[in-house]
Every structure is written in C-alpha cells, then in structure tokens.
Amino acid sequence: MHPTVAEPTAPFPASTHDHASCRDWILRRAESLCAEKKVRFTPQRREVLEILAASHRALGAYDILEHMHRVERRPPPAAVYRALEFLLALGVIHRMAGRNAYFACTRPEHGRGEIQFWICRRCGVVGETESVVIAGEVPRLAATLGFQVGAVNMEIEGECQACRGC
Amino acid sequence: MHPTVAEPTAPFPASTHDHASCRDWILRRAESLCAEKKVRFTPQRREVLEILAASHRALGAYDILEHMHRVERRPPPAAVYRALEFLLALGVIHRMAGRNAYFACTRPEHGRGEIQFWICRRCGVVGETESVVIAGEVPRLAATLGFQVGAVNMEIEGECQACRGC
DNA sequence: GGTATATTGATACAGTATATCATGTCAAAC
DNA sequence: GTTTGACATGATATACTGTATCAATATACC
Structure with a gap:
C-alpha cells in the first residue's frame, strides 16, 4: 500500500510547508505504486520526478531537460517525454494542457472525479x-x-x- | 447592438441544425462587435473566421492556413496567428488549450461565468x-x-x- | 548463460507559435 | 488632395513542443 504518512500539503501548497517530507512523500508514493504495478522506477524516471518534486511549479519538458545534468551528455528530448508519459500513467504527475507543463501531484488519492x-x-x-x-x-x-x-x-x-x- | 436573431445552435450543435444561418450569425456578430469597438474587420480576419465558422470543429492554426487559398501565395503562419489573436480578443472564437485548436463561438452571450x-x-x-x-x-x-x-x-x-x- | 522484453540512445523531423523588420493600407488632419 | 500616423500585412527566420524510427543496452526470467 501507499505510505500512510499525513497528507503532504494543503490543496494549495503554502510557502511554509515542510517541503523535504513533501518531496519524500511524492517519491515514496511513486516507488510503492511501481512495486504494486510491477513496473520499473528507473533512475531516469526517478530523476524526472525528483526535478518536478523539487518545487510545486509546473515545468515544461525542456525545462526539465535543462535540469538533467549528466556528466557526459544531456539525454535527448524523447527521454524526458518517455519518463513523463510513464509518470502520467502512474498517476504521480499531471499535465497542464494550457501551459504545456507538468507538475508533481501532491494529493494522496484522487477519486474518479474531476480535479x-x-x-x-x-x-x-x-x-x-x-x-x-x-x-x-x-x-x-x-x-x-x-x-x-x-x-x-x-x-x-x-x-x-x-x-x-x- | 448585436443581431437579435434566435440563438444559433443548441449547446452541442446537432447535425440537423440550419448551419447557413448559424454561420451568418457568427459573421454578423463579429461585424457588429467590430463596429462597436471601432476596430477593423479586415478581409483576412474575416476569412479566418469564415473558415472556423464553416464547421463546428476545432481547427489548428495550420489547418486554417491550408484553407486560406490565395491566388498568388499562402500567407505566413504569423498572419493566421494575428487574426486568431484578434478574434479571441473580440470574443467570437475560443482556443482549446488541450488541442492547440480554435473554433467559432456559437453562444449568443457568455456571462462572466465559466464556459x-x-x-x-x-x-x-x-x-x-x-x-x-x-x-x-x-x-x-x-x-x-x-x-x-x-x-x-x-x-x-x-x-x-x-x-x-x- | 541465453533469450525475450523493456528501456535508453541517437538522429531526424513534424507541429505549434513567436520575433523582427520591412512594406503596405486606410482614415483623419492639414 | 496630400501628408501623416496608426494599424495591418508580408517576409524571413527561429524558438518551442513533441514524435518517429531504429540501433544499442540493460533487465528479468528461464
């Protein structure tokens, strides 16, 4: 099951919230969902989620790409889009169509209803x-x-x- | 004031509706809004609106561009985007962010509320x-x-x- | 270890939108 | 009627967003 910690943030994240634990909650939820669904939480997928979870801001795919600092070389755009697609399917991030941007979901459980x-x-x-x-x-x-x-x-x-x- | 014809279509346009008068209504509303606001309803702006009003489908900017058949040459993308921006500001078309597409508004008067x-x-x-x-x-x-x-x-x-x- | 599957890398390109500067058009002022 | 200034369009280039394709690599499972 999912980590049974307290709800990570209010509906709109206050500037005062404990973001370290909020961030951890996002990552641990992804881990347990991957374990549940028997899919792989690879380093690349984790890195993209970590970048999104670092703030509550919506980032574009190429913003995320810029944050992916590899020693040798930066991964191609498709790598980011593949990770985003995976995380969207997992339900741990959302896409803001109006902004072509993505952000980490901080709500414990969304029902079938509208967000x-x-x-x-x-x-x-x-x-x-x-x-x-x-x-x-x-x-x-x-x-x-x-x-x-x-x-x-x-x-x-x-x-x-x-x-x-x- | 706006043309005081009957509401052009139901909330979801039926395949049986009188589209000729629906189309005319869209164009005449644009004309009267332009007169009201003292802005120019140029042939290019009219053409873009006509293309959108020809159906109730949401079209991408480049779809619209393809429909703009000029004798000499096709206008550049920016021409379409400028016309779209103008029509959006006038309130006679809407943009669907989730599809990068635009369509002609068929509702007589939207209040300040949400659509x-x-x-x-x-x-x-x-x-x-x-x-x-x-x-x-x-x-x-x-x-x-x-x-x-x-x-x-x-x-x-x-x-x-x-x-x-x- | 060997094989099937999933993941990533690499390259190219499609689709959406804007920046910039030059040119053209219209309408009102002179 | 010409000038003038604001608005509109043309032309060119380019930025931004996202996908297709195929090769190479890693992982899981037998």
Whole structure:
C-alpha cells in the first residue's frame, strides 16, 4: 500500500510547508505504486520526478531537460517525454494542457472525479482540488447533451494567497 | 447592438441544425462587435473566421492556413496567428488549450461565468455550456484557497450523441 | 548463460507559435 | 488632395513542443 504518512500539503501548497517530507512523500508514493504495478522506477524516471518534486511549479519538458545534468551528455528530448508519459500513467504527475507543463501531484488519492488545477501566474505554483460539486455537475451536464465523458481538464489561472500579499 | 436573431445552435450543435444561418450569425456578430469597438474587420480576419465558422470543429492554426487559398501565395503562419489573436480578443472564437485548436463561438452571450467546452473525439465537433453551478463553485473554492481567479479553462473530451449512435 | 522484453540512445523531423523588420493600407488632419 | 500616423500585412527566420524510427543496452526470467 501507499505510505500512510499525513497528507503532504494543503490543496494549495503554502510557502511554509515542510517541503523535504513533501518531496519524500511524492517519491515514496511513486516507488510503492511501481512495486504494486510491477513496473520499473528507473533512475531516469526517478530523476524526472525528483526535478518536478523539487518545487510545486509546473515545468515544461525542456525545462526539465535543462535540469538533467549528466556528466557526459544531456539525454535527448524523447527521454524526458518517455519518463513523463510513464509518470502520467502512474498517476504521480499531471499535465497542464494550457501551459504545456507538468507538475508533481501532491494529493494522496484522487477519486474518479474531476480535479481542478490552480496555477499562480506570478510564482507558478500549482495547487489541486477535487470538488464534489463539479464532479457531480459534469455528468449531469453530459446527460443533457447526450455526451459520454472521457477526459476532463480544468485549469484556473490567477494569483495565489502568498503572491497577493506582496 | 448585436443581431437579435434566435440563438444559433443548441449547446452541442446537432447535425440537423440550419448551419447557413448559424454561420451568418457568427459573421454578423463579429461585424457588429467590430463596429462597436471601432476596430477593423479586415478581409483576412474575416476569412479566418469564415473558415472556423464553416464547421463546428476545432481547427489548428495550420489547418486554417491550408484553407486560406490565395491566388498568388499562402500567407505566413504569423498572419493566421494575428487574426486568431484578434478574434479571441473580440470574443467570437475560443482556443482549446488541450488541442492547440480554435473554433467559432456559437453562444449568443457568455456571462462572466465559466464556459465548458465539450469536444467529440470522433467527429471533432465542439459544444459550449455555461453551468451556473460551476460558475458558483469556482469562486467558492477560490475563497477557501485564498486564490484570486483570473482565467478558467474547462475542456471535456468524449463522444457526442451523434457519434455514439453510430 | 541465453533469450525475450523493456528501456535508453541517437538522429531526424513534424507541429505549434513567436520575433523582427520591412512594406503596405486606410482614415483623419492639414 | 496630400501628408501623416496608426494599424495591418508580408517576409524571413527561429524558438518551442513533441514524435518517429531504429540501433544499442540493460533487465528479468528461464
């Protein structure tokens, strides 16, 4: 099972949170999910997740690439995209379509419902919520349209509490 | 003021709707909005909107470019992007971030609330709704996060009624 | 160890979008 | 009617995002 530590962060990560343990939680969850699913958490995949888990910011694939400092040579873009694809499938990162950017998921368990991404346009930090109201409203709207729901993506851009204080 | 014709289409455009008048409505609304705002609805901008209004599908910028048949030469990509930017600002088209695609807005008046985009993964047709429930839920969630909402983008991918019938 | 599978490396390229500077067009002021 | 200035477009180059393909390497399992 997953590490049963406390929820790593609030829905929107406060600047004061214990990020060392938050970061560890993200990595340990990935480890245990890989063990569960019998897939390999290779050094390359770990490195990409570590880079994302180092902050709560959404990073582009090429931003991640720049952080991958190898002694000999930098890996090709496809290496990053392969790792991102793997981590997305594992459920430990999310993709922000509106920004072509990726970030580490910090919520212990997302249900089948819809997730809302909140991104601060000043500091770039991303938060996540899972509203039961929206999770209920989407199927209701879909029913009136005769629409069969596949994937839902909801992104809210604005300013976080910390940045508004400045 | 805007043309006071009937609402052009249902939230999800039926295959049976009167598309000729729907198309005209989109173009005439753009004309009257440009007159209101004292900006120019140039032939190039009109052509891009006509291409989008020809269907209810979301098209990529380069798809649009291919439809721009000039006698002499095809305009450069930047021309399309400039027209798209103009039409976005005018409020007559929307951008689907998840697809890097653009489509003509068919809803008479969107309030300040959130719009939901529904895109069929089979036929590519896009519908729009404006849920009062979600419009109320977003500020409520934002308040609990201390987040100041800027732009909201919500996209639902799935299968429309017509395609499910197949 | 030998084989099948998964992963990574290497190279090339497709698709999306913008920067920059030159040129053209329109409409109002003179 | 010409000038002028703002807006719009053309032309060129390039940045950014993501994928295809095939070879080489590592891992797991027999």
